[in-house]
Amino acid sequence: MRELFHEIASNLRNNKLRTALTGFAVSWGIFLLICLLGAGNGLMNSFMGNVSDFISQNITVEGWRTSKPYAGYQEGRVIDLDETDVTWTEGQRWSHAVGNVARQTGSTGVTFSLDGNTVAGQISGVLPEYQEQNKIKMYAGRFLNPDDLKERRKVVVLSLAQAKELSPKDPKALVGKWVGAGTVSFRVVGIYHTDESDMYRTCPVPYTTYKGIYDTSNKIGSITFTVDGPETKEEYEAFEKEYGSALRLRHDVAPDDRRGIWIGNGYTDNMEMNDAQRIIRTFLWILGLLTLVSGIVGVSNIMLIAVKERTHEFGIRKAIGASPAEILKLIIAESVTITAIFGYIGMFLGMIACQIMDKTVGQRTVDIGMDIGNIRMLVNPTVGLDVALEATILLIVAGTIAGAVPAWKAARVKPIEALRAE
Amino acid sequence: MLIELKDINKTYDNGQPLHVLKGIDLSIERGEFVSIMGASGSGKSTLLNILGILDNYDTGEYWLDGKLIKDLSEKQAADYRNRMIGFVFQSFNLISFKTAVENVELPLYYQGIPRKKRHEMAMEYLEKLGLTDWASHFPNEMSGGQMQRVAIARALITRPQLILADEPTGALDSKTSVEVMQLLKRLNQEENITIIVVTHESGVANETDKIIHIKDGIIGEIEENKAHTAWDGTMMK
């Protein structure tokens, strides 16, 4: 084995050009593969991240204004949902499809003030589940907790954008402070991230506190629940139709009056996103496989040429006593050595390129309009070391196997024919 | 008897069959120094390649050192070539990216001899042929005569019983040709190695002890030439 190693080392050293060309092809193949995997990952991460940030899996039900007359009422009537609708939704009838049910009060516009700074906000009474359902990430402090509700505490959670207005120097310092809101004051218990977009102007306060101050009726602003049961879009739509009609009838609204009682659905959106994700993932896989295949073809092609070029040399070796197995061993060991060394270099450079991609394109944001705001095109476009190593090893193994075919042929050429080759 | 050929036939078939060796019967004793002569295309190289187990024959029998050389596996053939036969080619056939000493070492590599030992032995043989100073030179830095001497050193290093040389002087000028032939003659006399030289130069053949003429694929006249008088030309001065 050591003798073979020395033989290979001397062969590679004395054939610098051939070694460099073969090595370059291998490095380049693996480099491209890693870059592609990285970019694909970045795209995927960005897509998944953005989707999960903006699409929730919840169903939201709100009372709006009727758009058609029904049951003796004129159109244009304002519909208010109330506590009984929550209980009704939680009831036995819908348990096959409805998961957790939460409610939210309507909202009241206020102006928060602190030490002469002011900022507008929409106060709304919510339950602690609101954080989970709306995927709210805390910047400082905490979200509302059950004790806040039980004790009807006058506490509020502000958005980071609002906190910056009220406490420009140090938004964090706002946590624990009391801020004015018209005739009442609230203590800030937490600040949540607004993620560049300013979509959350809502300032959550405990549901019970809101009810005590702004709206003592049993009316509610919206019901939010998770869906637990329907698997397909069709199943879900059948459920929504049945549930919506029944709820509208409770309020003497036409069963098909979607504006009277509105049902917002992040659930099927989410299913569609899942489909889109699957398509992107499949696409990236195919792209990756194609790159891999072209890498293998490139590597084995180089091997083929290298072997062809060396036929005469193999003839000499055979004439002086090399068996076919020795020739095969030599070619394969040489190709493994080359692909391993240069494959590693290619992998290393590819990972550096991914880092550069992350630091440049990965930081750029694109305004995609709507009220979603800016999103990053590539999020963390890198490849894990494990995947990179796997891809590299796969390429080395595949390249070697592909190179073994010409090697096998070279090993079997009769010595006299090999000697005749030039 | 080192070599015994019985009714050897060889036909090349590249589209159109060409019967090159048409029943060769030939015996060569251990320690002989013979040459094979014949017109171009008469089958000299073909015969030598069969003797060197580089190529196979169609029918007949080839006995080398008492062993029938027929239907050998490539591995066996490689082993016989390595241990019993040394080759000297017209175009030297040195590996261009290896230095002189590395080329000479190579047959020992295939015998599994350790590197250090190999190197020592190769240096010893290069010294014998007066090439010590050229040991670390690559073939393209050497003259034809030097390259052929390196090739001879490589052929000798496994201490073979038989050296086969196909036009060993074909690419050399007359002065170097003489030197190479003197070298082969000395090896034959001092080490008792059997040497077969293919040539179409009468002057070269005249240096050998026996001249075998081949014509149209069969053995013609066999000339005893112990006195080296087969040729009275002026080339080999």
Ligand SMILES: Nc1ncnc2c1ncn2[C@@H]1O[C@H](COP(=O)(O)OP(=O)(O)OP(=O)(O)O)[C@@H](O)[C@H]1O
């Ligand atoms: N591999 C081959 N395939 C087909 N024909 C061949 C092959 N090798 C040699 N021949 C033919 O066989 C005949 C004998 O060739 P060989 O090389 O043995 O001749 P030679 O006596 O060595 O000639 P020269 O003096 O020119 O070297 C020639 O006609 C040649 O064309």
Ligand SMILES: [Mg+2]
């Ligand atoms: Mg010839």
